Amino acid sequence: MTIGTIGVCGAGMMGSEIALVFALADHKVRLMDMDQAFVDKAMAKLEKTLDGGIGRGFYAEEDKPRALANITTSTDVSGFGDCDLVIEAITEDEAAKGDLYKKLDAVLKDDAIIASNTSSISISVLSSYFSEKRHSRFLGLHFFSPVSRMKLVEVIRGFDVSDEAVDIATEAVKAIGKVPITVKDVVGFAVNRVLFAMWNEAIRLVEEGACTPEDVDIGCKLGLGHPVGPFELMDNISLDLTLKVSDILQDAYGERFHTRPTVKHLMAAGRVGRRGGRGWHRYDEKGKKVG
């Protein structure tokens, strides 16, 4: 099966850029969100991403009109009947995803491959919202932010997915220049488990008074070659999402992933990270780190 048309549900931070990377690779993409204002905002943001990328030499001038012309937008999934691969990237809420899957179930063609970009919900659980006939064609495709720059995709196998569906999805991801790794449907998948183990240790250093967040960031960048320090990264993705994922890991793995108290204190104090001007660090109104 060749993957041609792609459907993307959710035009937020992840969905809009997932649409972009497939559109740049000459796929026709159907991008939907709940409200026309959200898809319009996403398209305006993609224009800026393309302009920025052209300025930095990532894309050629002609990529912009070509990619944008490949994306059509909607506020429902009624036009998704011709999609070969549908990637769901809506809000991280099982009930919301389940409601959407029932709608997709009714319109998708029988051999469509369906993937969720969920960070933390079990792929096998999500699969159960589809009718039985679709379970072998449902899997996780976990992209990383920003999707236009990050090469990794975790391919997550749920209970009933077929090897054929995994192979087709893996090839589709490779064809757009991403690098897939296959992971079983375990809580946190692979990369977030490694990341949170490191973050918890970084936070312990600060809680013990051994280092400042700034010094741990410098240590990881200059000593380990990380492009961004752990505290900068937590601020970038936001402390509320950090706390949410941390609690999910704690529920699954207990003491190994115990949520650090300082993360809870920062959230309780309204310090959500870069988007709120203050997290582990301080940011100005343009989001530039100032302390």
Ligand SMILES: NC(=O)c1ccc[n+]([C@@H]2O[C@H](COP(=O)([O-])OP(=O)(O)OC[C@H]3O[C@@H](n4cnc5c(N)ncnc54)[C@H](O)[C@@H]3O)[C@@H](O)[C@H]2O)c1
């Ligand atoms: N943010 C990250 O770094 C990251 C990384 C990997 C995976 N994810 C996962 O990707 C998914 C999306 O995350 P995000 O950061 O893009 O969120 P976001 O809040 O930026 O975007 C979510 C979008 O989904 C839309 N939406 C909600 N319900 C919908 C529905 N029923 N139909 C259509 N659209 C709907 C919202 O309007 C919003 O535009 C989540 O499952 C998240 O766990 C996020």
